[in-house]
Amino acid sequence: MFLKGLNRSGREWFSSLPACLLLLAVVLFSTSSDIHNQMLRGGEQLFGGYYKLRTDPVRPECDPTRDIDAAVAAELAAEADADDPLADLLGSVDKDPAEVRRSVERSVADCQRSHASYVSLQGQLTPALRAYRAVELFVADVIAFGLESQRYILVILVMLCAVSATLTRHHIAMRAMETRLDYRVSFGLQALANAMLLGSSVIFRQSSLAAEVTMASDALLLHNLWVAGFAALTLASLYRLMRIPDDLAAGGQLNQALLAVPLYTVMCLISGSYFALIGHASGIGIYLGKMMELADMFLNVGLYVWVGMMLKQTRLATLVFNVFRPWRLPPEMLAVVAVLVAAVPTAYTGASGIFVIAAGAVIYSELRAAGARRQLALAATAMSGSLGVVLRPCLLVVVIAYLNREVTTDELFGWGIWVFVLTAAMFSLVALSVNRQGRFELAPASTALPATIRALGSLLPYALVITAVVVFYRFALDVTMDEFSAPRLLPVIMLAILLYEHFSLRRKEDGSCGELNHQGLERSVRSATNDTTAEIGALLLLLGLSVSIGGVIERSHVMAAFPQSFDSAWSAMLLMVVILVVLGMIMDAFGAVILVTATVATIAYGSGIHPVHFWMVTLVAFELGYLSPPVALNHLLTRQVVGEAEVAAAQREGGTFYQRHERIIMPLVAMGLSLLLVAFVPLLFYA
Known part of the structure; x- marks a missing residue:
């Protein structure tokens, strides 16, 4: 793919190509484990007792034709000749000849069974089995190498x-x-x-x-x-x-x-x-x-970034927006739709920042094309990944469950649905009431509905491609799409979508049906990987240094200045909210989770705050922190993907104080209200 042509830039040869190979290796190593499991099952079905045949059987060293009478006589004679210095003191106990015989008979019978098993296994070592075993053991070695690497x-x-x-x-x-x-x-x-x-x-x-x-x-x-x-x-x-x-x-x-x-x-x-x-x-x-x-976990973050960059190379986001475009939604309503729809891919990209990097530019351009103000479009783009971090199969939630035995992914994702409903309602309320700057006049259903159905038809092939990959993994490799398999399935799904577009849009070009700007498979993957390398470098280095900042906080014993538990869960929750929002302002999500697990979580548990409740508050507080100045990481990522010129143009726009700073205020109000409700309302029922 990357070997085509000799005029590639040095960055593509020395950075993007190795990064692409490394990411593909991660997918291969993780998928090879699934393949190996199926090969073991298949081997057992094709060759009975395959688990015993994975290595060549070893001939038993015992003698199956051993003379039982002679063996019994020899053992009794050995006992009689034994010179035991303690025998006079403790008294000797003569062995029962019948017991000795039974013991020898059992030993000979075991030996005969071992030899019979050896002969049977030797007979099953057919050329077909040896070939199958060689492939299976090779895959096992690949898995071992992958885990070590x-x-x-x-x-x-x-x-x-x-x-x-x-x-x-x-x-x-x-x-x-x-x-x-x-x-x-x-x-x-x-x-x-x-x-x-x-x-x-x-x-x-x-x-x-x-x-x-x-x-x-x-x-x-x-x-x-x-x-x-x-x-x-x-x-x-x-x-x-x-x-x-x-x-x-x-x-x-x-x-x-x-x-x-x-x-x-x-x-x-x-x-x-x-x-x-x-x-x-x-x-x-x-x-x-x-x-x-x-x-x-960190490799999965890299895979998610790569998936997001490949998503940006597809027409998928534009086709999704085409479903809503015939209704001529007001900009505020379209912003709500964009943020709600973005929650699903956010859950599959692991964290809100990753999704902003991956799809922020598309969301911003589509909102602007629909007539949204720059401030509104920037606000929706920055918040586009904030609602989906509590939904299955978000990697951040999996990390929380991995580091904390007090909670499980099922518990967190179960309550995460209700937190998503709440945050979605708060954002919709703020966007459609406070932000509304005109009347809501939708297109007539008679006009919009047929166009929406046609737009859904354009999405059908993509749904079939995704379904085909998921079904293949389910039945060929016995892997279901969940929070554990998503990192290795999503790259395959995106590559399948790019492959579909490569052939389908090329046929359209040959037939003069438009889409003349389609890059093709090779250029799409290359462009996605070029973007991925810089984004992974910026994100993972920031994440790694966040862990280091967490080490500073841990070693400086700052948390020791706070009580290890509070008599009132309400007081503890108030302190937790402040600390968690501040951590969200200055640290990346994964580094902050590691720090919170080691420090703040124990204080919350000791104060009577339920672990699931605490981590739901943590996730919402982090998202508020990522949207809060002075750092406002999601806004920084938004500026990075939409361009400095667009942000500068938005800052020059006039209007009221709220309208001039809408990109900052609107997310703060929506997530701030959500955090207060998530943090304190559940305490009414158990505190």
Whole structure:
């Protein structure tokens, strides 16, 4: 796919191609486990007793023709000749000849059965079985290799994509670089932070070597990969620092330039400085190493980003909007529809930020095309992923259940449906009442309904493609679509959709039926992977440094200043809400969940707050934090995907105070009301 043509950019060859191969390897390794399970079942059905035939049977060493009488006589004679120094003191007990005979007979019978089993198994080792076994054992080796390689794949993927994000200026910051001062300050501090990461990794490596007499080769390789990766990242930032683009304006202000520093850099400088001051220079390296304990989770995040970028290459989002377009919905109502519909794919992409990165540009452009104000379109885009994080099969909920034995995914997803209904109602109420700037006049049903049915017909082939993949996995591999299988099924589904579009739209082009801008399968996957590399680098590096910030909070014992439990669940909940929203403002979701599990959760449980209730509050509070200044991560991601020019144009729009700041205020009001209701209403029934 990527070998076509020799005029590809260096980024595609040295970043996108390896990233694509790594992501495909993750999908292959995870799918091979399902294939292997089916092969074991198939082997048992085709060859009875296949589990015993997975290795060549070994001939028993015992003698099946052993003379029983001679064996009994020999054992009795051996007893008589035995010289036991304790016999005189304890008294000797003669063996019963009948008992000795029965023992020898049982031994000979067992030996004969072992030989009979050996002969039977030898007879079943047909050429067909040997061939089948060779394939099955090869798949088993692939699975073992894949499980052992997860940590290495994650490190290589993070470092590779982080370098790509640095070279393409794609890291997440409060504002974009506009002046030369912005550029110098941003990349100067990035180089300092990356050097700090490199130094911490080197010190961690040396201290690990000194602490262990013989370090395992896999652990040493992991250390070396971190060191090599951060060395490359440092060089990339220094390279960028020395090559200032010509399109940047001269001058600039220092306070504005500091806002252009990536968030991961700020987190690194804070955590690195703290660990250096307490004499624990390897601290960042240690906490980044903790990512390896949840390597499969972070790899799933990368897969979800890739899925989102492939979704952006399809016509699926546009076709969904076509279903509602004939009704000529007012912009406010269309924003509600967009946010509600986006909840489902959000649940399958793991976190709201991932979905904003994946589909935010499409949602924004479709709302603008329908006549929505820029402020309204930006608000809906930023909030498009906020409602679906409580729905099955969201990866974040799976991580919560994995880290906390007090809750299960079924409990969380069961109550998550009601939380979704509540947040959807609050957003609809705010959008359709406070935000309404005109009369709601829908198109006549006689006109809109036929067009909607035709639009649904365009979605039917996509539904069939998705169903075909899900049914194949269900019956061929015995894998159902759930929160555990979604990360490996979704990439296959998206590739199948791109393959369908490749052939169906190409036929339309040959028949002069339009769609002349369709890129084709190869270019679509290549474009999606190009976008994926930068986004994975920015997101996973930010996530990793969020874990490091969590380590600072944990080691500084800030939470020790709070009581370990409260007499009143109401007082405890008030404190929980404040803490959780603040964490949502400054940390990525997955890093924040790890920190909350280790600190805040125990206080909540000890204060009488039900675990399921607490985690529902946590999810809503995080989403409010991602929408809240000063950081407002979802707004930063929205700006990153829609472009700085659109955000600047929205800020220049006039109107009332609310209309000028609608993109910030509307999500805060909707999610703020939802959080208050989710946090305190259930306490009326059990506190």
